[in-house]
Amino acid sequence: MYLKMPGWYYDKKELRNSPSAQDGIDFKTEMRYRKEGARLIIDTGSRMDLGYNTMATGVVYYHRFYMFHSFKQFPRYVTACCCLFLAGKVEETPKKCKDIIKTARNLLTDHKFATFGEDPKEEVMTLERILLQTIKFDLQVEHPYQYLLKYAKCLKGDKVKLQKMVQMAWTFVNDSLCTTLALQWEPEIIAVALMYLAGKLSKFEVVDWIGRTAKHLRWWDMFVEDVTMDLLEDICHQVLDLYSHTDSANTPDSPPLQPNKSIQQLPPNAQRTSNGQEKAVSP
Structure with a gap:
């Protein structure tokens, strides 16, 4: 494990x-x-x-x-x-x-x-x-966003479909903040799980990736080891449960904070405006 x-x-x-x-x-x-x-x-x-x-x-x-x-x-x-x-x-x-x-x-x-x-x-x-x-003055926090962008750059396939998958995964990462996933798993694992979910829903199947070797059965094996399908499914269901309620109080309703460039153009930590502030707007 x-x-x-x-x-x-x-x-x-x-x-x-x-x-x-x-x-x-x-x-x-x-x-x-x-x-x-x-x-x-x-x-x-x-x-x-x-x-x-x-x-x-x-x-x-x-x-x-x-x-x-x-x-x-x-x-x-x-x-x-x-x-x-x-x-x-x-x-x-x-x-x-x-x-x-x-x-x-x-x-x-x-x-x-x-x-x-x-x-x-x-x-x-x-x-x-x-x-x-x-929080014991432990102030530095890593998030799935940077890993999502890093991993996506390694995937091969239709650029349009890949971009759609990344946008969807990005939205899932935003919405996962309303769950306790950040208390359960490292950001690398959350990124893999939500890219997996987005790939399923957007019908983007990863068949090849940069850095692939014979020992890699799945693309994420390069980045996180021994992650089971059961674990990925559990993370996905925790996010999907957010959307299962019909009443407006329980439905994620904020505009998605999505990257506004193609994945190939985004640097590892997304964009920064002139004052150093990260910028994320809908495409």
Whole structure:
């Protein structure tokens, strides 16, 4: 089995025994709270034109935070803004705390925003210290995006179909942020699984790839070893479950953050604007 790095990865039993679960919040509700916080980070970040890496880093902080604290103790929308605020500084796309709160305010109902209390900025700034201690000042986070682009460049086949598959996989990576996959598996494995899913759905079958040798049965064997089909299927189903709900509250509804060039033109870490900020727009 693929060896997990220590520290930030949990099995499903551990995920179901979270501080929120111990605090009496059922698993389905906790998953909804995680999704709603992740969505606020993504929607707020999108409105503020933050790079996808910044938003993804903020979401990972958010998921990690709630492996140590209960949703009953720390309101999810306050935590979401705090995570985006910190991620902006770490990913060198800083935004003022008050601007993040103002943007989030426009996305939340009065009832939801009430959880920020009398002084929203003070709430977020105070929480930042707790967040830093909780994530043990482990600030650098890798995401599946870079691996998705790296792996795709090795695949041979119809360029148009390949591009379609990559765009679809990119969207799946975005939406996977609303799940706990980032707490379960390394970004390389998530990238492989969601490229596999996108390949199936877009009918892009990988038959050859750069660097292929006799020992490689599948293209991803070059990058991650001993990944079973059962594992890939499990990851795919966790993402597909996001789309299985018909009510709008549970349907991913943000615009996809997709690369706006052909895969062959994208450098390893996507594009950067003149101020160093990553840029990701729909094609």
